[in-house]
Amino acid sequence: MLLHRSRSTSLRSATSLLLILPALCACGQTITDEDCRRVGESLQxxxxxxxxxxxxxxxxxxTKASGVLLSEGERLGxxxxxxxxxxLAGKRVSQMELECLLAARSLDQxxxxxRP
Known part of the structure; x- marks a missing residue:
């Protein structure tokens, strides 16, 4: 059950990434490698x-399931x-969405x- 939940959560995370990339490509600030790192850490x-x-x-x-789930988190980041x-690096992104990603504490967030 936990592994099934892991796959479901992993799929939701992958979907989130697909939604985030185009959404970030808006006007605002230029994203840096440091911004990429900070968002990756926040996602982890x-x-x-x-x-x-x-x-x-x-x-x-x-223990085995925990290891799998933690390694998925590392891979996600x-x-x-x-x-x-x-x-994205060097491109203009929405400052509001970048701040939102850095503040998010759940997949729903x-x-x-x-979202527009």
């Missing part, structure tokens, strides 16, 4: 928080950083950042 923190929320109440997730540097 959000992922870890979502994993904690999905853990069974009053118990820890099995790493993939974001790579895509951001490749596709990340989805909200890409």
């Amino acid at each position: 923190r959000t992922w870890i928080e979502e994993v904690r929320k999905a853990a069974p109440p009053g118990g820890q997730a099995p 790493s993939d974001w950083l790579t895509e951001c540097k490749r596709d 990340i989805h909200q950042c890409s």
Whole structure:
């Protein structure tokens, strides 16, 4: 069940990234490598928080599942950083959406950042 939840959450995260990239390509400030890094770290923190929320109440997730979920979080941050540097660095982005992504603490909040 936890692994199924992991895949579902991973899919939602990938969808979030696909929504975020075009939404950020608006007018505003020029995004830097540092901005990419900060958003990637924020996405990783959000992922870890979502994993904690999905853990069974009053118990820890099995060690193997925890390892898989944590590595997915690391991969999410790493993939974001790579895509951001490749596709967004040096381009104009919406300051409001960038700030929204940095402040987001849940996947739902990340989805909200890409909405008009």
